[in-house]
Amino acid sequence: MQFNTLIDLLQYRTLNKPEQKTFTFLQDGETETNSLTYQTLEKQAKAIAANLQSLDAKGERVLLLYPPGLELMAGFFGCLYAGAIAIPASIPRPNQPISRLEAIATDAQAKFVLTTTPLLGYLQGRFAENSTLAKMQLLDSNNIIAQNMGVHWQEPTINGDTLAFLQYTSGSTGKPKGVMLSHQNILQNLAMGYEQSATTAESHTVTWLPFSHNTGLVVGMLQPLYGNFPVKIMSPLDFLQKPLRWLTAISRYKATQSLAPNFAYDLVCFQTTPEEREMLDLSSWELAVSGAEPVRAETIDRFASTFAPSGFRRQAFTPGYGMAESVMGISLGLTTEPPVILNIDKSEFTKNQIRVATDESESTQKIVSCGRAGSDEKILIVNPETLTECSSNQVGEIWVSSPSVAQGYWNRPEATVETFQNYLRETNEGPFLRTGDLGFLLNNELFVTGRLKDLIIIRGSNHYPQDIELTVDRSHQALRPSCGAAFSVEVESEEKLVIVQEVQETYLEQLDVEQVVNTIRQAVSQQHQLQVYGILLLKTGTIPKTSSNKIQRHACKAGFLEGSLDVVGKSIYQELDRQEKEKQATLDRKTLLATKPEKRQELLISHLQILISNILQVNPSQLDWEQPLTNMGLDSLTTVELSDILQDSLGTSFKATLIFE
Known part of the structure; x- marks a missing residue:
């Protein structure tokens, strides 16, 4: 399917399947209360677009502040149909600071806010607290749609390179950055996901992911539109209040696919009973994607075994990896095979080296593959300091080249160059997106090991x-x-x-x-x-x-x-005070041998405690001397250090490992 813009896509669906109820919202996560056909969605989008056009909003940034439900869809496409740039955002809770929303509005220089009638009064009150937000024009999309302004809509002059929306990163430090996503970025990512997930018109999705973030927006709105298959949507709060609702909906509607972060798969294991699980039929679930946070092997094992009696097949579990800077998806596991899980050597791993072990042991750890790159995509593992490609057994930074990679960060030219315009030092191949994530490639499988800055x-x-x-x-x-x-x-x-x-x-x-x-x-x-x-x-x-x-x-x-x-x-732990630091281990071999035999052990233990406290830089009163030395946090370097001091002071020699024996 070739479309130039998302407007072309919705118009195509409206022309060919006008009455198809693709989008359905489940009130309280259970009851169908509202549905949208392609025709209704486009009609509402045109009404909102006409209103925005009357305000000369082409190219302007528009904040979307909507409650869970279907109403944001019309707001999002209303922006696109007006040639405006949508900014999905979270509604600030009562008593919650609005500093993040202010930072987004300031960075984007947004003039307009689209919301609903029930939220209008609340937002007016909150915005009055802030001089920046108070200047923005609040637009009631329910009222705009009721006025049926769509007849005044004029198709904007846009193309695939036109920005569709800004996704502000949810980073915890610094100012949020707006990822600039064009129509073609999004359509390319949708096409790649369609191919990777083996989606068909017979597919059916259930989702509770919020539309204020790229993953929820893609999974709950754009993928069903692109693939022409139905989706059941519930509020994230309804899921969190009763996690069983998610799986009940999958069972009830015979859903074939659903994506959630790792924690959600754990949550439904911990917060459902055997009796509740007996009522589920998960045999239709073909694509259980785990993404948006690190995927844990034990979660896969736990979920697969817990819900096997409910018809869930382990092969359906499909880890993936992605980020807003590439719309959503970057890699995805094969839908025809179970997740790839490796046992790797812990010691080598701390040195950024990968050595795969044949058996599981205390010296190994499990790591889950996040799948393979798409057909038009290239993933490299690069040394973040030398900017050269790593060997297959090395951990490095994940770099991505793809038509899905965003245009950059809004109004951040330096950050854009730093993140999006990177080239290998030796070959000058590029440009690549620097993900800031660490990982390695093995047999074309991508393994994500962590964040570069969190290391x-x-x-x-x-x-x-x-x-x-x-x-x-x-x-x-x-x-x-x-x-x-x-x-x-x-x-x-x-x-x-x-x-x-x-x-x-x-x-x-x-x-x-x-x-x-x-x-x-x-x-x-x-x-x-x-x-x-x-x-x-x-x-x-x-x-x-x-x-x-x-x-x-x-x-x-x-x-x-x-x-x-x-x-x-x-x-x-309290740091050693000066007196403790100055306390020197004065015990030597001569003194020890001169001590009465029944007092030697006590003296040696006291000597050892002083040495360990000095090495760990911890007040000795805070250490539990009843526990084994292995539980005190002595790494290989401190073990060798302790061993050397003991051998020097006692005039003897032994292996460092003797300390732990």
Whole structure:
């Protein structure tokens, strides 16, 4: 299917299938309350477009502030039909700061806001609080549609290179950046997704993803329009209140595909009962896409086994990878095969090297493939410092060349060059999009290992925060899954590891903070050979997240440093005071041998405690001396350091590994 613009696409559908009810909204996630045909959608879009044209809005940026439902669709296409640039955004909640919305409006120099009649009064009140937003013109799309202004619509002069919408990134630091997506960027990505997912007119989607973000917009509106198949839409809040609604809708409507982040697949495992699962029939589900956040092997295993009695087939699980800078999708797993999961060597992984292990063991970890590139796309793994292509067993930055790659960032020429216009140093091949994500390619499969800027480097070793977060997830039943963040802070010129983690609501009243933090420290030390400097346990539902439900590690770090997080328990190591630092280990072999035999062990233990405290730079009173040394966060470097000091002071020699035996 060849279309030049999204207007051409909707006009084609309206001409050929005018009465087809493609879009249906499920009130409370269960009851059909509203549907849209292609003809009705275009009629509403033309009415809104005519109104925008009367305001000379061609080329202007228009904020779309709509509640969950179908109404945003007319607002979005109304902008396109007017030649205006749509900006889907989240409605600020009562008592929520409107600084992000102000930043978007300021950056985009937006003049207009499209919304609904019920929201108009609320937004007028909130906008009055802010001098920037107060200048914007609020437009009631319900009232505009009722006036039937579509007869005055004039088709705009646009083409495939015309900007369709700006997707503002939900990054946690700095000002939000507007990704400039043209009509052809979007159509190319839709065509690639159509091919990769083996979509047909018989496909059927269920989605709860918000339209204020590119993934929800593509999955819930643009893909069904492009593929000419029906979609059932529910509010994200209805899903979160009762996750079973998502799978019930898939079962009820015999849906063939649905996309959700990793946490959603965990949520329905944890918050459904065997009796509820018995009522489901998921045998129609052919494409269960997991994307928008790291895909975990244990989630795939858990979901597949939990819902196998409901007819779900593991082969349907299809991890994918994408980002707003390339519309949505970049890679997708093969729909004809189960997910590709590797066991890789942990030690080599910390050195950015990949060595695939044949068997699973304590020295390996699992990593899930995010599929393969599309037919018109090229993915490279590049050393982010030398800008040269990595070998197949090396981790590097993921670079992408594709017709889907956006035009750049709105009004950010320097950021655009830095992100979108990159060339390999040796061959000058390009331009490529620098994703900022780390990964590797193996047998044409893309494995995403983490974010370049989120990488934790402690004592020369690389650690991925999501790996540490997974360890914390598993460590204690009081901790809320997928609601933690790991990051490093600088303490006296040295990077230290910090964990912030939400607690399950049912554990809040009788939370044993000491037990939980000790369990976390032991788990992280055992799995990653890292000492956890600080642990904050947070109240349920308070960890900083983006509006698309991604953990904001940078905001967590800022909250830790500023003391602004909602903490219910904490444990932070105190640094050695000057007196402790000056305490020297004076024990030597002569002194030890001169001590009475029954006192030697006590003296040696005291000596060892002083050495470990000095090496870890932690007050000895905060260390649990009853636990094994393996649980104290001694990595290979500190182990060697401790071994060397002991051997020198005691005038003997032994293997460093003896310390752990």
